[in-house]
Amino acid sequence: MSNEERRDSLADQAASWIPPWQRPAPEPMAPDPATADPVESEPDRAEPAVAELTADPGVAPDLGAEVSREGPSRTKVAEAEAGRRPRGGRTRVVPEPPPVLDDAELRGALEAILLVVDEPVSELTLAQILEQPAERVGPMLDEIAASYTAAGHGFELRRAAGGWRLYTRPEYATYVERFVLDGQSVRLTQAALETLAVVAYRQPVTRSRISAIRGVNCDGVIRTLVTRGLIEECGIESDSGAYLYRTSTMFLEKLGLNSLDDLPPLAPFLPDDVEELADAAR
Structure with missing residues (x-):
């Protein structure tokens, strides 16, 4: 090829050259289901296929620049997934706080437990069973004990061996002894x-x-x-x-x-x- 023919060929190529930002976007190829990454194929997490080009009028465009048509990288998707899900893929369940019992229900629950215990039970144990603060259980036990004394019941609630238990009153000991012993020598x-x-x-x-x-x-x-x-x-x-x-x-x-x-x-x-x-x- 002569020099003149080569110059004519280069001129034709230059005249027919279209900048990349003016070229029509090609149709995206459908991913192969057998090889597609399930994380990248989610539509709600995919990034735009073509980035917008904003050219400064005063700056000559770079003719060699190409628009990246790749989807989001696996690293970015993994980072996004890590931010949305807890580690290990498990949902963290926050336990609900136990319900706060009112005074009447708390008093009734304490009396019911104290009726069936066979040894003194501590305030901490009662608080754990009822799932209530120990600061509420102690004063409520004192209140129950005072109410039994004021009402003149044949039993009383008092501290013993580091815990609380119901006892018969000393003034009725002879009747209780007569019933318990019933002629037995113990x-x-x-x-x-x-x-x-x-x-x-x-x-x-x-x-x-x-x-x-x-x-x-x-x-x-x-x-x-x-x-x-x-x-x-x-x-x-x-x-x-x-x-x-x-x-x-x-x-x-x-x-x-x-x-x-x-x-x-x-x-x-x-x-x-x-x-x-x-x-x-x-």
Whole structure:
């Protein structure tokens, strides 16, 4: 080809050249269902196929620039999905707060539970069962106890062994005892009562110490008290290696005491010559 023919060919090409922004947009090809990405094929998350070109009149356009006709990248789609869904693809369920009981319903629920318990129950346990704040349960129990006392019922609500429980009133003890015992002999023996008193006031204490205080062997009595759940082992004495004993929670429950601090003082029950007896025992 001669130089003149080559120049004519270049001139024809230049005359027939159409800028990219003036070219008609080609029809998009339908994606293959077998290879299409399900995330990218969602219509509500697809980005525009053709970006708009805004050219500055004072700046010459770049003839080599091409409009990107690709859809959103998988990375962008994944980031958008991560922002819309929790990790792991699971929907986070926020539990609804428990309903707040009114005073009448809270009082009735507490009374119903206290009627069926077989041991003192703490305020925290009651609050967890009823799904109510412990700050409401405590004052309500005090209010119930005061109302029972003011009404003169044959029972009362009081603290015992770190919890709350219904008890019969002391003035009706003879009637309750007559009904419960009904001719049966279930009382502790004098030896068991004395041993239990020694453990209560001197705990933790060993068997040998109890026997020395009472002046007789107490092994059988101690086994009886352990079997009935009134005393329990609480460790070993470092010097002698003997077992130590203390009163149990059942002891507080049976006596209706909240703690050992509620035990009556021992001084009024001691004989006047207690010091002389102690010196004689030595």
